[in-house]
Amino acid sequence: MRVDNRKFDELREVKITRNYLMHPYGSVLMEVGNTKVICTAMIDDKVPPFLKGSNIGWITAEYSMLPGATVMRKVRDAARGRIDGRTHEIQRFIGRTLRSVVDLSRLGEKTIWIDCDVIQADGGTRTAAITGSFVALVDALYKLYNSGQIGSIPISDYVAAVSVGIADMGPVLDLCYEEDHKALVDMNVAMTDKGQFIEVQGTGENSTFSRIELNTLLDLAEKGNKELINAQKIALGSIGKLIEENKIDLGEDYEK
Amino acid sequence: MRVDNRKFDELREVKITRNYLMHPYGSVLMEVGNTKVICTAMIDDKVPPFLKGSNIGWITAEYSMLPGATVMRKVRDAARGRIDGRTHEIQRFIGRTLRSVVDLSRLGEKTIWIDCDVIQADGGTRTAAITGSFVALVDALYKLYNSGQIGSIPISDYVAAVSVGIADMGPVLDLCYEEDHKALVDMNVAMTDKGQFIEVQGTGENSTFSRIELNTLLDLAEKGNKELINAQKIALGSIGKLIEENKIDLGEDYEK
Amino acid sequence: MRVDNRKFDELREVKITRNYLMHPYGSVLMEVGNTKVICTAMIDDKVPPFLKGSNIGWITAEYSMLPGATVMRKVRDAARGRIDGRTHEIQRFIGRTLRSVVDLSRLGEKTIWIDCDVIQADGGTRTAAITGSFVALVDALYKLYNSGQIGSIPISDYVAAVSVGIADMGPVLDLCYEEDHKALVDMNVAMTDKGQFIEVQGTGENSTFSRIELNTLLDLAEKGNKELINAQKIALGSIGKLIEENKIDLGEDYEK
Amino acid sequence: MRVDNRKFDELREVKITRNYLMHPYGSVLMEVGNTKVICTAMIDDKVPPFLKGSNIGWITAEYSMLPGATVMRKVRDAARGRIDGRTHEIQRFIGRTLRSVVDLSRLGEKTIWIDCDVIQADGGTRTAAITGSFVALVDALYKLYNSGQIGSIPISDYVAAVSVGIADMGPVLDLCYEEDHKALVDMNVAMTDKGQFIEVQGTGENSTFSRIELNTLLDLAEKGNKELINAQKIALGSIGKLIEENKIDLGEDYEK
């Protein structure tokens, strides 16, 4: 049995609280077990230099942990004067994943800033950040759409992400910190509702893994992401419906 | 009448949620109206260089705002590579205020890290940070005391802080962002339960103020801090009692 | 008696040397006892981004200490790659204070850079910086006025600042380093010639203070600032007269 | 046909020049087509703080591109004052991969610094860096072994890495810059001689990919890495033999 009595292919409890903060266009408190991440989506009317004049938008993500999110106090990047490598890696991952399901050319010259701030960490913070940010992003796009700033919601599909890994007891889904810490293999997988992969990042932690193990991990990730997308659908309710229609009409187009 | 229908000497609703996070020794969600600050207190077994070998402890504070806490997204200090002047000013204020009621020589060579992260800002974030941090600090000291790491709770008195200012309608207590933004004079006052001042910071914002106005503002601050300390006492319950006894026995001593 | 034989309400010797340097529009060597600060005012034809196109000017201040100004060599901010918190706090204080008596809308889109470089420190450097900078600022504005770049001198009143505090012997005016170092309460007060307050910053240094003590300190500050403004008037001579007329005609207006 | 007339599953020409520089313990010029990377391995007798006193060693990697390596001059990280996110991501990838086949406990308290400097870039620089660094690492460990500083060569297996991706024409092995630039999916795969995976990093570049496509890409990566490891074996000659024996005797052990 796992440390928290879950089955090997069982997610922790997932809780998605929309409109968590009053100021941002979209804001979500994403909880996966004890991992809690505030995800916000805010709109900026500027784009990065490489897109100026292109009529194409951009989505960028930043990720951070509160000093009190972990057992040992995490020194602030601001106090150290620079963003550490792990943070860079994670925020690039989040940004790429969300951009892959948004038709940026239908956004116009806007930047959507995604901010993921981990207020409590217990493993899987980057994947919780993606799953929660997607919901905040949809809320922000919906407000843009509703206020006539964009003509349609330019999302081709749902996106969620989950961690899988090889623990003492073998391959498991959604590792908590205690499991993650000791895992031989650690993999983060972002997927769409159609079952397509957006990102697969698997690493042997001072270890290696076989093709067979890789396949088992991918099976677990498919199961987990399907359940997470289901939670997103429930949280989004009728707004989610718009995406699902969109998915058929626009996504097809977009993927060509 | 004020924008939110309060009387000139009325605080916004105060809510203190203890044990808000699972990892820190002390953690509080401090809410004053729509202003929400996560305050944590964590223990480090090292002290700054100037205290090494002195057997004296230290309390230091850091303050930050989530990018999504404000209407316009706040650029992260970490992304800019340096902490801005306002943040410096605030975290020095918080640290000084808390240190003034703690007998650091009874702490031993430990540093208590206070972290104040504003998740939603609506004026008065620095004073909410002080009022909330005090409760997190007490919880942390109580755990140290309870586990035998310190022999007594080295606090001489309660501390709260409140903002007062001169708005269009005259002097008011506890300004929300809309009021603060337009105030002619802005003052932050930190006080103890005994009614002593710890810090008074008053500034004419492109304006000046008379001695009479100053006195009115100080009266309002006294009223506000008394109510905030009452809320701290209710939140701390029986642990607070320990401080009150302490206040009599140890505080006297300490203030000499 | 105080360490330097002064009475409790006695300023150190004040010396204001105008036109100390050849290049800046205004430059002052401000001496208060052994504390010596070079204060300069220089004109830049740009304004910060938030004022572009507004036809409003700006005043900004920077403060620094030479490494040789103190007993222990002060490491340069440039060598450490960042400005420390204390410096941030002080330069914000100087800038706010000077801006509060200048009608920036009559300056046009210009920035006045105030630079305060402490060449010798013996307590009260930030207040000496304000008192000296005001004189450099007047000289710079007078040159702008004289050369037709502005139509009037947009100053509504004199400004000086002084430190007061509670030392061993009780409340005292204008603390030297040895007194400041051991003071229980330390307060910096900036005032106008009309006796209005611009900024009050009082801090219990590991201590607290009563309302009565606060009032005594404010009395001392009023006395000290009156004398400092007198020294400014003598130093400025006939130029100062222009401000005094201005104070009546324009200041009234400005303060509305 | 591909832009350079290769078959879809064909590597570019691979050239491994050992002892390329005179000072480092190991140094390799790694060439894969027009991509050229100088890989060095240098020994430091210190370990990072978290390993002090543990008798365990460490391997860390840094990666950089010369400004002249690319068509558009790449601004130096040093000139910008910080390492960019892509560089962070890459050097963490290189370090993890090499550490996964080294028994750090047999190294003693030493750090091996791997430096990968791209002097000419034409796609696949990070994977060329891994494949070349492995050879430099073996040379460095062999010198440590030969001079009696370590008792055995603590490597459990060969490591190489290759990029695969989905180009216009479908899945291809070892993308050059022109292909990489337009690829819909981009994947970097690090493997051992035994066919185990160390790291799989696949990303849909504004696109997604199916499980079937993922499998085809992994097949290509297995083929490519087998050929790259063959080139390493030829380059290392008799020293490589030591690893192969090691692989049987020590690797088994190590993987438990």
Next chain:
Amino acid sequence: MRVDNRKFDELREVKITRNYLMHPYGSVLMEVGNTKVICTAMIDDKVPPFLKGSNIGWITAEYSMLPGATVMRKVRDAARGRIDGRTHEIQRFIGRTLRSVVDLSRLGEKTIWIDCDVIQADGGTRTAAITGSFVALVDALYKLYNSGQIGSIPISDYVAAVSVGIADMGPVLDLCYEEDHKALVDMNVAMTDKGQFIEVQGTGENSTFSRIELNTLLDLAEKGNKELINAQKIALGSIGKLIEENKIDLGEDYEK
């Protein structure tokens, strides 16, 4: 005899490899004995702010050492977050030297970026950087000329640089690291083919030197630079001829 059996006035073997990299306009591998520097010249269509609208071009140089270039690994400037003083000094030297023989007004508003990356260091890296960069610069200017981007090659003369110094055995030419390390006096001299000086930088390393010694060193530098310029002429072949004609026609003019 010298450590490498050279005579006191003998250069090490000089090797200039043109077109060393595929992307830059000009690229040279400059070898002087074991010192190896990659020198590239790249074109940017922007100029620094102080030249905007002037129709004048600019040449700027950057210098760096690979971590593996020296016996003790050199920490990257990027990792330390700032460029060290020695690097600043060297890159300013390279830029000034090259600019002194180029008529920037005939370049138009272009910046030529010179990058000198030392891949192996054995003394004299900054002078090798200048000698090699000159060749890369000529190649870049020739390509600009050949493609009609500039009307003539705006170079007034060849430039080379060499180090001389006072070693144990007395004054010597072209010091290798072992000699340089122990030299009492170290001097770098940049000269033109006409025998004019561009830069003379002589330093007593914890020592001093007489006017007579200075003269002997300058004699050696003249001899060395003549030989280096000869090597440049051979390397440049027919392109060099263009400079020599230019030297007569345009240089005269230019030097007025």
Next chain:
Amino acid sequence: MRVDNRKFDELREVKITRNYLMHPYGSVLMEVGNTKVICTAMIDDKVPPFLKGSNIGWITAEYSMLPGATVMRKVRDAARGRIDGRTHEIQRFIGRTLRSVVDLSRLGEKTIWIDCDVIQADGGTRTAAITGSFVALVDALYKLYNSGQIGSIPISDYVAAVSVGIADMGPVLDLCYEEDHKALVDMNVAMTDKGQFIEVQGTGENSTFSRIELNTLLDLAEKGNKELINAQKIALGSIGKLIEENKIDLGEDYEK
């Protein structure tokens, strides 16, 4: 005639004020015409890492300009977060020059910090900094000697520095800003009282210079430095005598 009516070989007025500040061991206000530099020497009981345990001391120099020292306000290095290349170059020059006449092994494990802060700039700031710092250094060493912290004053000779250059009217001594700004050749020369050279830094500013011109410049520099050293001798009075004796007894020794 020169802009300020000097002869081509005439220094500006030189004024050396010792004991300018109260805290440092040595402090000098060095004035050369309108150029004014505060030079201080402070003692630190630590040495840089490379000297720990060697029983050898160190001298290091920092140089800076006040923002108000120049016509156009100079942005502070601290505000930009890094020291610029010119400053690096200058402070390395000052440090090397002073170290060359001090027997660091007789200093013990102390660092002498030399700080040169230009309060008013009119050309020749770096050479004035050296000439003034030497006097501050002697004062500091004398205090160390007098208080028994060192057994003798470990200086082998006087050091001064002067700028020479080729202006419109030909070679001139001690250029003021207006001359320096337009000079074709600019040279800084540091020398000892014995007429030995410590550093020669000559640069063609977009120009070149002949061996004959170089010789004329060196003649001027010799004359200027002799006069500056004379001014140092007068300023130091009887303390200078100690150096002159020292020069005979210890210097001889030291230079071997």
